Amino acid sequence: xDDHAVLLEGVTRTYGKGATEVAALRQVSVGFRRGSFTAVxxxxxxxxxxxxxxxxxxxxxxxxxxxxxxxxxxxxxxxxLATLRRDQVGVIFQAFNLVPSLTxxxxxxxxxxxxxxxxxxxxxxxxxxxxxxxxxxxxxPAQLSGGQQQRVAIARxxxxxxxxxxxxxxxxxxxxxxxxxxxxxxxEAVDAFGQTVVMVTxxxxxxxxxxxxxxxxxxxxxxxxxxxxxxxxxxxxxxxx
Numbered sequence: 001x002d003d004h005a006v007l008l009e010g011v012t013r014t015y016g017k018g019a020t021e022v023a024a025l026r027q028v029s030v031g032f033r034r035g036s037f038t039a040v041x042x043x044x045x046x047x048x049x050x051x052x053x054x055x056x057x058x059x060x061x062x063x064x065x066x067x068x069x070x071x072x073x074x075x076x077x078x079x080x081l082a083t084l085r086r087d088q089v090g091v092i093f094q095a096f097n098l099v100p101s102l103t104x105x106x107x108x109x110x111x112x113x114x115x116x117x118x119x120x121x122x123x124x125x126x127x128x129x130x131x132x133x134x135x136x137x138x139x140x141p142a143q144l145s146g147g148q149q150q151r152v153a154i155a156r157x158x159x160x161x162x163x164x165x166x167x168x169x170x171x172x173x174x175x176x177x178x179x180x181x182x183x184x185x186x187x188e189a190v191d192a193f194g195q196t197v198v199m200v201t202x203x204x205x206x207x208x209x210x211x212x213x214x215x216x217x218x219x220x221x222x223x224x225x226x227x228x229x230x231x232x233x234x235x236x237x238x239x240x241x
Contacts, residue, residue, distance in 0.1 A: 004031040004067070005164050005196035006055050011064035013050050013219075024050040025061065026219040032164070035194040037187065039207035041237065042216035048200045049094075049168055051216065055198065056091050056166045057081045068164065086115050090162035092170045096149040098141045104128065104148075105137040108156045119159060127155040130185060132178045147173045154182055158189065165189060167199040171206055183209045204233035 013025040024047045032038050032055075040048050053059035054066055057073045065072045073084060085091065098107045105124060112119040128137055131151035141149050150173045157165060167186065171179035187209050189195040199210065207213045208230040215223040215236065225232060 003033055005034045005036075005069065006032040006198070007065075007067040008051075008055060009065045009067070011051075011054055011061045011066060013047075013054055013059065013061045023219050025054065027064065028219070028221060029064075030214065030221055032196055032198055034163075034196055035190060036212070037190045037197045037210045038199070039210035039213045040198065040200045040216065041202065041207055041213055041233070046216040047219040048216055050219075052091075052166050052168055052198065052200050056089050056164075057084055058091065086111060087160075088163045090157040090160065090165040092154050092157045092165070092167040094168045094172070096141070096146075096153045098149055098152055100141050103138050103140055104133055104144065104152045107141070107152050108159055111156065112160055115160075117160070124155075124159065127158055127185075130181055131155050132181065147175065147178070150174060151178065151182075154185070158185060161189070161193055161195060164196045164198070167197065169200055169202070171201070171203065179206070204230040204237065207233050 008028055008030050011025050011028045014021055014023045016022055028051065040051060042048050050059065054061050057076065060074060066074050068084065069088065073081065076084065099110065102110065108124055108128065109119045128134065131154055133148060133151050136144065136148060144152070154170055171182055174182060183206055186197050186199065190197055201207050208228060211227060213225045213228055213233055214221055223236065225236060
């Protein structure tokens with residue numbers, strides 16, 4: 001049985017045409033094992049977010065295959081992809097994608113309700129507390145700061161305990177203390193519940209929470225470190241400048 005939760009095989013993604021064509025990913029092959037925590041790093045424009053989008057089914061590669069739980073999702077139709085993202089894959093976006101008319105609590109439980117599931121109120125409350133939103137459950141997005149909206153999005157993605165959780169700079173808009181708590185939640189998702197986490201980040205301290213760190217440059221994976229310290233990650237990034 002394949003022990004990869006997500007497997008990319010020769011994935012290529014380009015944007016634009018002719019003189020404006022940009023290769024965001026160039027024949028990338030990489031697997032993310034079940035129950036692992038992987039950080040993805042690299043300079044701006046290296047292909048980090050594109051890798052996450054292709055791996056999660058939010059974007060389609062031009063070539064290659066993306067397998068989630070052994071199924072090639074590049075062959076899925078939109079309905080199948082929507083079901084995949086609802087039931088198996090969670091995504092923490094840089095754009096929060098909250099519904100303006102709903103409260104923080106309602107935004108967190110919305111995907112579960114759409115899937116016909118009744119979320120555990122104690123679990124919802126625990127997540128909102130742990131991301132620093134105690135007392136803000138009834139606030140709508142316009143009444144929350146950008147960082148608070150990010151926390152709602154994080155709690156929403158964690159609620160259903162998806163098999164794979166993709167996170168695009170999940171701590172970028174958070175203060176240091178809340179950022180540490182969010183990273184602890186991601187680590188717990190892996191260690192306690194066997195989920196798979198793939199996180200794009202620029203922060204060596206955040207990446208040091210992961211089991212492995214992938215480094216991308218110009219759409220290619222150029223290196224990987226296993227259980228590195230923040231200092232080792234910083235040195236590796238410095239060596240590529």
